[in-house]
Amino acid sequence: MLTLGVSGLGVSSFADEPLSAPPTMAEVIERSTPADWRVLDPDNTLYMELPAGRVVIELAPGFAPLHARNIRMLVRTGYFDGLAIMRSQDNYVAQWGDPDSDDPRKARSLGEARDSLPAEFTVPVSTGTPFTRLPDADGYAPQVGFANGFPAARDPVSGRTWLCHCYGAVGVARGNESDSGSGAQLYAVTGHAPRHLDRNITLVGRVMQGMELLTTLPRGTGALGFYETAAERLPIKSIRLATDVPEAERAGLEIMRTDTQAFSQLVEARRNRREEWFKAPAGYIELCNVPIVVRRRK
């Protein structure tokens, strides 16, 4: 079978390799220990229940504390239940929330939650978010790497750090004003990383499981990929905080830590692919091509 390289984990072994050969990604994962993984914090994990299944989103309060808090409030009052995915633009984003939010007579109340928040496009490095820097240069930021599994960037001159728009990033839709977002409308990146959005909009988390439920949605035929009729929208059954879901119904995911030697080996395994299929290792990896490995907890 012509497989076009190895992208999953079913990678061949290298029996003839010297023992000192750097491991492949599959070998890094195989050799990892429990300390190389962390369990998602249920207070920072959202379950968006769609007709076809669950999308699991991890919030990043270290980068967007105000927005994470507001979204938690909205979720806990059932704000999103019965709302809809109303936009799917090919190679860009899916977006959800209240389709009637512009109509004061029909818009759903945000309850106690704020309807606008100060921008959290970047935060001071001094907030103490961890950072494992990638060895390679990046065009969009002075430094890029990972903070607890989130692709992120830093600027040592300005002393600011921010989340990056890689595939699966979840952000807060806004109007033209920087403070016009609240978290009541969210989007997920479903295409090639739109890194030009970095530092222009508040990212608040990342889809950890269920991306295919968003990427396979029919594309909207309206401007910017909005669905033109209500019937085209995809209803959201509910969004819940994992804390509020009985333990037996939780996703039970764990994520490979990004501050370990195992992760550094994984990055190197992807900078220079050593699987037999590859003929010319790249010697480089772009931030959004680094896999963040998620698996069901053992």
Place this chain on the structure above:
Amino acid sequence: MLTLGVSGLGVSSFADEPLSAPPTMAEVIERSTPADWRVLDPDNTLYMELPAGRVVIELAPGFAPLHARNIRMLVRTGYFDGLAIMRSQDNYVAQWGDPDSDDPRKARSLGEARDSLPAEFTVPVSTGTPFTRLPDADGYAPQVGFANGFPAARDPVSGRTWLCHCYGAVGVARGNESDSGSGAQLYAVTGHAPRHLDRNITLVGRVMQGMELLTTLPRGTGALGFYETAAERLPIKSIRLATDVPEAERAGLEIMRTDTQAFSQLVEARRNRREEWFKAPAGYIELCNVPIVVRRRK
């Protein structure tokens, strides 16, 4: 409405801007002249007819002459008609061809076409393919830019040039041997650009229209996103060369040229977004984020 920036063409005007302000992308397109566009060559254009519509692919014989020729032969004998899309891996590729190609008793004959070809991972710069270089650095190649609308790279030291794995790129699936591809199995990139595949596999073209027909396919649940049952595969009604389709049934597309001043302005408009929504222009653009504008011929 919270729109998350401007990604389509419905961009606001800038009545208050000084006349010397660099144009936005919408303005570049608005001001373009017929000389800024080229019509797709029907001898290098494939129509893949799926149940839900047509995927238009432009071949790049300048980068893969042997494979383009072989694919044309396969297409003209109706090789692909009734075959299937058999793989859809999220954030990676969709792949099509003969699901029975590994079974000598069932595999469809390639007829006069070759069943393997020398790799065309790169070609000499001296073949004369045009190249409009991007101003920005790239992690995967010494130089990147565009060749007749195809994202491409060059290495002045080795004197080689190659197509790049951006969203929509179409390539020739192969096994572990470099010469094990023929064009009878093809793939299209449906996710974040897997640039590590550059120089490892033969790219032969690019999807110009109909990407959403590939990106919305259900993801395969088998290894590497292959569909596990025949029923899950998507049948291909036919693949035709545009030359062989009556003119009235052709797609009638034109593409913005990439060797013009208008295109340079478009690139600059995307390196530094000047639309009102943006607060922090990136000052950079990654190769695969540059839009190649396709429209119906006027």
